[in-house]
Amino acid sequence: MSKLKKTVREASLDVLESVEKNQSYSNLLLNHAIEKYNIKGPDTGLLTELTYGTIQRRMTLDYYLAPFINKKVESWVRQLLRLSLYQMVYLDKIPDRAILFEAVEIAKRRGHKGIASMVNGILRSIQRKGVQSTESIQDPVERLAIETSHPEWLVKRWTEQFGVHKTREMCETNITAPLQTARVNTLKTTRDELLESLTQEGLTVKKSQIAPEAIVSLKGNLAKTDAFRKGLLTIQDESSMLVAHSLDVQEGFNVLDSCAAPGGKTTHIAELMGGKGKVLALDLHKHKIKLIEDNAARLGLENIESKAHDSRTAGELFEPESFDRILVDAPCSGLGVLRRKPDIKYTKTEKDLESLQKIQLQILKAVSPLLKKGGILVYSTCTVDMNENQGTVKEFLNQNEGFQPYELIHLPETVQPFVEENMLQIFPQDFGGDGFFISCFKKDS
Numbered sequence: 001m002s003k004l005k006k007t008v009r010e011a012s013l014d015v016l017e018s019v020e021k022n023q024s025y026s027n028l029l030l031n032h033a034i035e036k037y038n039i040k041g042p043d044t045g046l047l048t049e050l051t052y053g054t055i056q057r058r059m060t061l062d063y064y065l066a067p068f069i070n071k072k073v074e075s076w077v078r079q080l081l082r083l084s085l086y087q088m089v090y091l092d093k094i095p096d097r098a099i100l101f102e103a104v105e106i107a108k109r110r111g112h113k114g115i116a117s118m119v120n121g122i123l124r125s126i127q128r129k130g131v132q133s134t135e136s137i138q139d140p141v142e143r144l145a146i147e148t149s150h151p152e153w154l155v156k157r158w159t160e161q162f163g164v165h166k167t168r169e170m171c172e173t174n175i176t177a178p179l180q181t182a183r184v185n186t187l188k189t190t191r192d193e194l195l196e197s198l199t200q201e202g203l204t205v206k207k208s209q210i211a212p213e214a215i216v217s218l219k220g221n222l223a224k225t226d227a228f229r230k231g232l233l234t235i236q237d238e239s240s241m242l243v244a245h246s247l248d249v250q251e252g253f254n255v256l257d258s259c260a261a262p263g264g265k266t267t268h269i270a271e272l273m274g275g276k277g278k279v280l281a282l283d284l285h286k287h288k289i290k291l292i293e294d295n296a297a298r299l300g301l302e303n304i305e306s307k308a309h310d311s312r313t314a315g316e317l318f319e320p321e322s323f324d325r326i327l328v329d330a331p332c333s334g335l336g337v338l339r340r341k342p343d344i345k346y347t348k349t350e351k352d353l354e355s356l357q358k359i360q361l362q363i364l365k366a367v368s369p370l371l372k373k374g375g376i377l378v379y380s381t382c383t384v385d386m387n388e389n390q391g392t393v394k395e396f397l398n399q400n401e402g403f404q405p406y407e408l409i410h411l412p413e414t415v416q417p418f419v420e421e422n423m424l425q426i427f428p429q430d431f432g433g434d435g436f437f438i439s440c441f442k443k444d445s
Contacts (some may be wrong), residue, residue, distance in 0.1 A: 006037045009083060009102050010109075012050040016079045019055060019343050020251040020434060025388060026343045028123035049177070054079075054086045056175045056342040061085050067121045080106060084123055089131065096127055096371040109357075144168060153350050154335070163384045166427065173347075173429040174338040180217040181208060181392055181433075182233040182240055183268060184300050187275050189232045191215060191306065196217055197232075201225050206208040208412050210431055211241040233300040236264045239426045239436035240338070243329060243380045246424075246438050251276040253324040257313035258367050259287055261288030261297040265329055270301045280323075281306040282314060312362045321372045329368060330360040332381035332388050334410035336435020339428060353385055360392045361399070376406060384427060384435040392440045393423060406442040 007013070010254050015029045030051055033039065040048055054061065061082045069081075069328040084103040087094050100123050107116035134294040137143040141159060143414060148171035158167040195215060198205045203220030215233070216223075227233050243265050248257060252276045260266045260281035270279045281292050294343045296304040309317060311328075333353050364379060371377055379396070381388055398404060405422040414431075418424055424438040 007102065007106075008039065008043050010106055011037045011039060011051065012047055012054070012083060013076065013079055013106065013110075015047075015051050016054055016083065017076055020079070022344075023347050025341065027341060031431065040440055049091070049176045050083060050086065052177065052342060053090060054083050054365060056339075057086060057149045058082060058346070059146055059151075061089075061149075062127070062433075063134070064351070066090070067123070068125050068133060073118075074111075076110060076285075077107070077119065081122060081223065082121060084119075085126065085131075086244050088123070088126065100124065100127070106192075118177050122130045123341045130296050140164070144171060148172055150174070150345055154345065154348075157350065158349045158384070162384075167285075169429040170427055170435070173432075174342075176339065178192055178237075178434075179432065180222055181236065182215050182217070182222045182228075183211070183214060183244070183264075184213045185232050185234065185271060186213055188230075188293060188300065192368060194232055197224070197227055198225060201227070206237055209244070210238040210433065211412055215239050216303065224260055234264060234267060234295070234299065236268070237337075237340075237434045237436075238431070239433035240264060240382070242411055242415060242426075243327065243378065243438055244272055245410050245412065246378050246380075246408055246440055247272075247325045247327060249277075253277045254322060255279045255325045255327070256314070256318070256323045256367065256370060257281045258307065258314060258328070258363060259283065259329050259331060260284065261285065261291055263292035263306075266292055266304060267299050267301055268294050268307075268346050269325075269327070270296070270303050271299070272304065275303050277303055279304045280318075280414045282309045282311045282317075284308070284310050298419060310360075314367050317390045318370050320369045322370050324372055326367050326371050326375070326377045327361050327380070328360075329379065329380045330363055330392075332356055332360070332383040333385055334382055336382045336384050336426075336428065336433075337436075340434070353387060357388055357392050357395070360388065361395055363414070364366060364392075364396050364401070368403065371443050373443055377403065377441045377443065379441070380436065380438045382434055382436055384425065384437070389425060389437040389439075390423060397441070402444045403441040404444065406440040408438065408440055411438075 011033045015033050016192030018029050019026050087099045104116045104120045107119040134143050134147050143154050145155045147267050150171050151225045182375045195205050204218040206216050208216050223235050249272050261283040266281045289306045289308045330369050333348055338345050407422055408419050426436040428435050
């Protein structure tokens with residue numbers, strides 16, 4: 001059966017509609033659209049750029065559109081206007097006439113002549129008059145929120161936690177596209193060998209300056225390579241790779257990864273243990289356990305065992321003091337990965353952040369008795385919120401006298417300058433990786 005055909009902009013419009021209506025994840029929908037509409041080659045890159053760009057800059061685009069829309073418009077029409085305006089303002093390779101022509105054609109196909117005429121009129125007016133400046137917005141928090149498309153409550157919260165300068169840097173970084181990075185499976189190859197084979201496959205790749213087993217793709221999708229299929233690499237952000245290093249694992253250890261899916265850190269721990277010992281991976285969702293198992297099989301790792309189980313009741317599965325190391329890569333707001341999942345910022349609320357800390361502490365409380373005396377417990381998140389990070393660490397130490405903060409001495413030298421009071425907070429602007437937090441505790445002997 002032949003696949004459906006749609007133009008790149010129509011496919012992007014479908015994804016944008018679904019993200020907003022159903023609060024679906026843009027990255028999953030994008031992959032589905034590429035498959036469904038058989039989008040190939042450079043069009044894949046364009047679809048990604050249009051979709052992510054429009055989502056990332058949604059509030060700015062709405063601010064620009066506001067003076068030109070004088071009546072209620074259907075949701076898909078607003079998305080079409082955002083998508084078209086994004087191209088007009090932020091992409092310089094596509095001429096305005098092509099953008100307008102395609103927008104009008106889509107409006108005709110999806111609506112009627114009247115809607116097509118309105119879309120044409122609005123876009124031509126913007127082309128003629130230009131967009132309004134943000135300088136008229138008096139409140140600095142509101143202005144930064146509009147300029148960088150971050151909810152006002154979030155900008156205010158970050159400004160209070162980190163100051164204006166750091167918040168502006170972070171918000172501006174969050175609306176840029178991240179580079180794809182991957183981790184070399186050092187049990188199968190070396191970084192130099194992998195770089196050479198990827199170059200032969202036509203990619204432009206380089207060594208990462210952050211993690212010793214990391215590579216960066218400047219051109220080409222690492223997930224579509226023979227090297228990926230053969231299990232020579234894992235797609236993973238550089239910040240995320242630091243977590244396994246902080247555990248200081250050794251061959252033969254028994255390690256618990258308590259919130260493991262999709263298995264990036266689990267497999268990294270298993271590789272650092274030389275494929276020996278055992279990594280027990282827990283995740284709440286059965287379907288996600290399959291992702292861990294698939295990853296382990298592709299990488300040729302046999303020292304991973306996974307179970308679908310709520311880590312808040314991990315004591316039901318294991319005896320006290322069963323593990324040399326425990327990782328709690330906790331459920332969090334994900335505010336450190338807004339470049340990869342831009343839709344998150346529009347769906348999260350301040351209330352969500354408060355409730356997450358309760359879950360984080362419940363998991364830490366449940367798994368801490370399972371750690372051997374003298375063992376190390378690592379707490380990590382992919383967020384940049386002080387309540388979820390430093391706040392959770394402080395609470396855990398207050399509630400658990402048998403644990404002491406432990407120095408993050410096993411992290412690569414390149415990130416040591418970011419360590420403060422035995423805690424590592426990486427911001428997206430620090431080296432282009434995801435926002436990430438790592439803290440380490442040692443159990444009294």
